[in-house]
Amino acid sequence: MTRLLLTGNAAAAWGARLAGAEYFPVFPITPQTEIIETLGRWIDHGEMDGRMVILDSEHSMITAAGAGAAAGVRTFTATSSQGLLYGMEMLYTVAGWRVPLVLVNVSRGLSAPITLEPDHNDILAARDSGCLILHAATCQETVDAVLLATRIAEDRRVRLPVIVNLDGFYLSFTREPVTLPEASLVSRFLPDIDPANYSFRADKPVSEAVAVLGGGPYSYFRYETHLAALAAQAVFDEAAGAFADIFGRTYGALQKYLSDDADIVFVQMGSFATKAQDAVDRLREAGVRAGLVRPFLVRPWPADALRQALKNKKAVIVIDQNLSMGMGGVLHSEVACALYGHNDIPDVLMSAIGGLGGRDIVYAEYAALAEEAMHAFASGTTPPPRLLYTENELREMRKLQAIAAVEGLEDKEDAS
């Protein structure tokens, strides 16, 4: 058993290396670049086999990845944020090609304003693409998720690209102890690439991704992709079971923390959910029965598991590290969608937006939300969605604006 201190990015690279990925079409972008630099260094120094090619853009990168995967090689790539959106056309396209590949997205807030730190609007923009999504919260989960993703993507019942998401900076650049899966055990977990996945051979001509005319054939193929994505739920469970047997680490579609006997449950995704986990501990010390449910599998959306996990709770607080302008939190609506119309659902479903562009979410905010949730349960009235922001932050912002205004005046005076 090898135990190393690794960043989230290095863990992602190790995942690809252990998974036996052999083709790496790539393009650099902060905060993902360390992943491809690590892989490139290993390939250059003969530490692993593989072919890396630098494309001119993420759009080209995802095209090459899809084409390579279609031709039957195990393909891995990585991007972030603007890059994911630049390649968005091709994410939808390669999902429609029904090709297995693994893409790590290192989350980063979207422009404008341009920034480097994380939130989840980038990955959630891909939620309808047909790509499956796993969202890691720790470095260990990152390396394991890449192995799980490779197996799920290549399963004949699925054959879809899988995106493994991790948060920029807070996870990508944070070193944590990671137990690397033994290569000999990985070969038990991951079979060789399925020969049925091969296309483009001289003796077996094939036309891939041809046009269709009319809604009938189009709907047929779109439904097929949806059904494959739904089938991936069972394939995930199987893969996670095999993973637990072989490596001794257990992954559920939902990673739950003290949620079984909780009155109040936070639902939060990604590395910031570890802040929620800490808040749960402190709330419990203060006598509040709090818990956490963290979606690890995001596509397919584990609606059944969510209903089970949130059954009969007094209150559920969804903390979205994303914002759908004019609507609110994306996960909040997805949780509501999983619950509505079913029996034994939580009395209160609250929404809070936090962590945009890496903004911290502090314990006081979790505690305030929990207190509000208890009031809501008692009064039977759900409070409006909260945009987490403190008076102090607003004061600092006003200060910056005042400086900007003064500087602007001085510039004008200089010019005159």
Place this chain on the structure above:
Amino acid sequence: MTAEKPESRFERLKDLPSAHLLGAGTAMCAGCGGLEAVKEVYDVLGKKTVFVNAAGCMTLTAIYPFTPFQGSWLYTSMASAPAGAQGVRDALDILKANGRISDDEDLDVVVLTGDGAAYGMGLSATSGAIERDLDFLYLCYDNEGYGNTGQQTSGATPLGARTSTNTLGFTGKKKNLFDIWAAHDPAYVATAIGSEPLDLARKVEKAAGLTGPRLILALAPCPTGWDYDPRETVAIGHLAVKTGIWPLKEYVDGKVTHTRIPHPRVPVEKYLKLQGRFRHLFEPERNEAVLAKIQSRVDAYWAEVENGPQ
């Protein structure tokens, strides 16, 4: 001492393949100069090919569950066909290198796009593929506009041409894709046209024998986009060459060679007059300024070819 002329299978017209690989009954327009070129290219390349296609007219050749191609096909997007070619080529090379497929199972990778992708949206992906020395052939059928959507102005639209977005005639200049490619110093760049099948076949044959990035840029007279009777496609193609407005040439080893020097050159008006897209230059009254500009650019081009840079 004379250099030994490379042998070609195609000495005379009767040497051209008599059996054709491309199936009939595609959704292309009658008289399509693009399909004419694709058909001729395919006969020379053969079916051990995978066509990697970008959004354009030819995307509609393969409609589920039918295809006129006997080899393979992959539709990508408008901007990224060369990147798709990269993925397929790399994958086949990886599979060959570790013995998972034999050399016999290998395919030649052919990018197939119109001018919209080749001159515009796909240029970044193309430039990247050339700089990486990707082993692929790029076939562009250039009908000088976004033909599949009704002939809007593209990066290949020439001066004076009326398009559905420049209804009074395009005032800019056709981009020089041949030189853009040549500036990358790739293995091969050639212009061609379906109405000169022998010249085209020789160029495709030569390109097929080389490795690295290779371009066949075929002018594609377009009855619907250029507004002429479909039966005129070949005649217009001949005039494109005879007027010198579409020079037939190739770039190999850093040198540009013209494979046909029209002499004497027919005035460009003969070519323009056959096409509705230029009719506004002649009626209700002649636009002498634009006509003179088109002719003088052609004259200047050939003066430089014949006498060197002026």
